[in-house]
Amino acid sequence: MTSDEQLILDFQRGSQAAFAELFDRYRQPVFGFFRRRLRDAARAEELAQETFLVVLRGIERYEPRATFRTYLYSIAFKQASGEYRRAKHDPVPISTEPVAAAQQDSCDALWVRRALEKLDEQHREVLLLREYEQLSYDEIAELLKIPVNTVRSRLFRARMELKSLLIPEVSEIKKVSL
Amino acid sequence: MTAETHPVEREQLMAYLDGELAANEAARVAAHLQECAECQRLEADLRSVSAQMLSWNVEPAPAQINDSVLAALHASPSQQTAKEPWNLFRFLFQRRIRIARWGLAAACVGVAAIILVKVFVPSTTDEFQRLQLESKVYRAPDQKAAVNSAPEVTGSGEPRREKLKVEPSLLMPAPATPAPPPPPEQLSMRSGAVAKLSQMAKKRADDFASADQILLQPNAPMIARTASLKISAKDFQSARAGVDRIITSFHGFAASMTINNAVGEPQSLNAELHFPAAECNAALAALKALGRVEQEQQGGEEVTAQVVDIDARLKNARETETRLQDILKTRTGKVSDVLEVENQIAETRQKIEQMEGEQKALHNRITFSAITLDLHEEYQASLETNAPSAGRRIRNAIVDGFRSAAESSIALLVFLLNAVPSLLLATVVLFWPARWAWRKLQRASAGNTAIA
Numbered sequence: 001m002t003s004d005e006q007l008i009l010d011f012q013r014g015s016q017a018a019f020a021e022l023f024d025r026y027r028q029p030v031f032g033f034f035r036r037r038l039r040d041a042a043r044a045e046e047l048a049q050e051t052f053l054v055v056l057r058g059i060e061r062y063e064p065r066a067t068f069r070t071y072l073y074s075i076a077f078k079q080a081s082g083e084y085r086r087a088k089h090d091p092v093p094i095s096t097e098p099v100a101a102a103q104q105d106s107c108d109a110l111w112v113r114r115a116l117e118k119l120d121e122q123h124r125e126v127l128l129l130r131e132y133e134q135l136s137y138d139e140i141a142e143l144l145k146i147p148v149n150t151v152r153s154r155l156f157r158a159r160m161e162l163k164s165l166l167i168p169e170v171s172e173i174k175k176v177s178l
Numbered sequence: 179m180t181a182e183t184h185p186v187e188r189e190q191l192m193a194y195l196d197g198e199l200a201a202n203e204a205a206r207v208a209a210h211l212q213e214c215a216e217c218q219r220l221e222a223d224l225r226s227v228s229a230q231m232l233s234w235n236v237e238p239a240p241a242q243i244n245d246s247v248l249a250a251l252h253a254s255p256s257q258q259t260a261k262e263p264w265n266l267f268r269f270l271f272q273r274r275i276r277i278a279r280w281g282l283a284a285a286c287v288g289v290a291a292i293i294l295v296k297v298f299v300p301s302t303t304d305e306f307q308r309l310q311l312e313s314k315v316y317r318a319p320d321q322k323a324a325v326n327s328a329p330e331v332t333g334s335g336e337p338r339r340e341k342l343k344v345e346p347s348l349l350m351p352a353p354a355t356p357a358p359p360p361p362p363e364q365l366s367m368r369s370g371a372v373a374k375l376s377q378m379a380k381k382r383a384d385d386f387a388s389a390d391q392i393l394l395q396p397n398a399p400m401i402a403r404t405a406s407l408k409i410s411a412k413d414f415q416s417a418r419a420g421v422d423r424i425i426t427s428f429h430g431f432a433a434s435m436t437i438n439n440a441v442g443e444p445q446s447l448n449a450e451l452h453f454p455a456a457e458c459n460a461a462l463a464a465l466k467a468l469g470r471v472e473q474e475q476q477g478g479e480e481v482t483a484q485v486v487d488i489d490a491r492l493k494n495a496r497e498t499e500t501r502l503q504d505i506l507k508t509r510t511g512k513v514s515d516v517l518e519v520e521n522q523i524a525e526t527r528q529k530i531e532q533m534e535g536e537q538k539a540l541h542n543r544i545t546f547s548a549i550t551l552d553l554h555e556e557y558q559a560s561l562e563t564n565a566p567s568a569g570r571r572i573r574n575a576i577v578d579g580f581r582s583a584a585e586s587s588i589a590l591l592v593f594l595l596n597a598v599p600s601l602l603l604a605t606v607v608l609f610w611p612a613r614w615a616w617r618k619l620q621r622a623s624a625g626n627t628a629i630a
Contacts, residue, residue, distance in 0.1 A: 019251055023244075031239035045240050052247040086622040108233040130196070131231045137198050152198075156189045163227045 004068035012059055023052060026072055033076050033133060038083065047083065051076045070139045073129070077143055115165035123158035130155055184217075186210045191217055195224055283606050290599035400485050401478040402540075403458055403547035411469030414445040414555035420468045421447065421553065428453050428461040433548075446554035458547035465551060473552075485540055492533045499526045 002010075002018075004025070010018035030051055034044035054075050055062075062071070116124055129135045129143065137155075141148045186207050193199050194207040211217050411417035418437070425432060430453035438446045453461040466474070502523045506516065566574070 016251060020248070023247060023251075027243060028239050031243065032236045035236040036234070041237075045243060048239065049243045049246050052243070053250050056247070056250050108230055109235065112231055112234045127231075131228060137193070137196070152189050152193060156192050159192065159224055159227050162231070163223050166227065166230055 005064055008059075008062060008068050008071075009064065012062060019056070022068070026069075027052075029133065030072065030076055033073065034080065036128060036132060037080050043083070047076070047079045051079055054079075066142060067139065069135070070142055073133055073135065073139075074143050111166060115162055118165055119158055119161055123154050123161065126151055126154040127158040127162065184214075186214070186217060188220055191220055192224055195221060283603075286599070286603045286606050290603050293595070293599050399480055400482045400544050401455075402481050402543040403455060403476070403478045404549075405458070405462055405476040405547065406474070406550040406552070407462070407465055407471065408473035408552040408554075409465065409469045409471055410554055410556050412556050414447075414553075417468045417553055418447055421449065421451075421465070421551065424461055424464045425451060428457040428464070430454070430457070430461060430546075444555040447551070449551045449553075451549045451551055452546040453549065455545055455547050458549070462549065465549065468553065470556075481540060481544060485537075485544070488533055488537050488540065492530065492537060495526055495530045495533060499523060499530060502526065 002021070004022060007018040007022045011022070027048075031044060031048040034047045035041060038044045038047070051072070055072065116128070119127065125144065126140055129140045130137075135143065137148050137151045140151045140155075144151070190199070190203075190207060191211070194204055194211075199207060211221060409417075424430070430451050433450040433452055435447065435449040438448075451461075462476075502519055506519050506523070
């Protein structure tokens, strides 16, 4: 399988198929990135689209200094940060649609979402990048412009906090279901 | 669990589970995990959290993303460059446009700079032409006539005021040059004293060939004389003619002369006159005879030390130059040495010329005394009423109104010509940031609406 970096270089040289391949690989992850951070599905779609358009427009300036994945998520992260700033009057940027609209989610998913909402914003961001975007510690550090040790400590605290938030909830749900 | 009681930190264990440890470190943590029940519980917790998080799946990405991104991909210049020469041209052309934007901005800055320079800094060419013209005027053959001729009358609506600036070095007459005889009609002086004194001065002028030879004798004190006279005359015109005659008779010249013939005011003449030092007293006496002396002041500055000093320095510099030239002729050496000697000769020559200029200026101050003359007419009350008629005043008001309107229009045009390049430049500079900010603002409002 051709690496992301090779594909983006091929696209710089004019290969349309290379970008199509990259788009195919990252379409769903990038949409998921925004979908997990925003309430509005349509807005998440717009921002995912805008992220790929930014990659397209800036292809001439792309330099293979970091992995393509880091590059792509750094663009997405900037888009999301901008969206947070615009919606700063809203204290919870995480997707919190009404339960009725999210009935398709499993109970576990619903409790995970609610638990994540309660996390500290910085801890939550590191956790989301690790668990859902599958970024390495180094990639998260580069993207958030923080030291790797900070990433590790934040991630650990986030997981421990989430565990304490999830366990009673899950047990409670199980009690209710019983 | 602390580092003291436990060989593996909890964060380290988490990094191991995430595959973030180096191989040797990972092996150590794995070995420890086999034996430590506490770490096994932590492992189970961490895996449980990750597993629960993975239960949150998002819906599939909408197809609209595909459409819009792929449409943009088809329109992107990057993938077109490899296909057709025409597309390659378009790609390059689009890049050119970006470069052209910067070029346009740079051109605007350049144009604005040129306009500003043109508006605020006078053209060096014009200045050069003006200097050339002045030089031609000063070097006119009849230089004395330029001083003695009747001054030109400026605009009829303003007081008649004139100023003749004469460069002393160019107008300095030779002491032995006989003065042209004054016209008989100008001899109508207040008394015959001026004519008599002029004859005396002429006689005395024959006694010396050059003022320099007398004044610059060794051991004689060298004085740069100055004097100022304020004289009121009853008949201004005859007094003014007398000034011209005195200048001619005593071999002097006027460095500057201003005559005021304004209507309703007493006529006056202000001049800075220079006379040979030997004839200064006679000239002063002649000038005093033009009318009633209201104020007189005389002064003298001894410049012997300065003259001696500059003469000595000049002599030394000339000797140094001669020695250096001898060295250059007789000695041989490296090219660098020769060049150094030549440089020194050039420097010495420059100093000599500078000192010669100073010496000449100093000698001029000694040989020619400066007299500042303030000649004015005694006040005479006039019964004439020169007030213009009502019709004339209305006509003048109309003309002035049109003139001021025209001047205002020109001033407005000049202001626009000055300001428009700057405004254009500011527009070019601020257009893109403003456009970006406006779009961002619009997007923000749209986003807020969508989120709300």
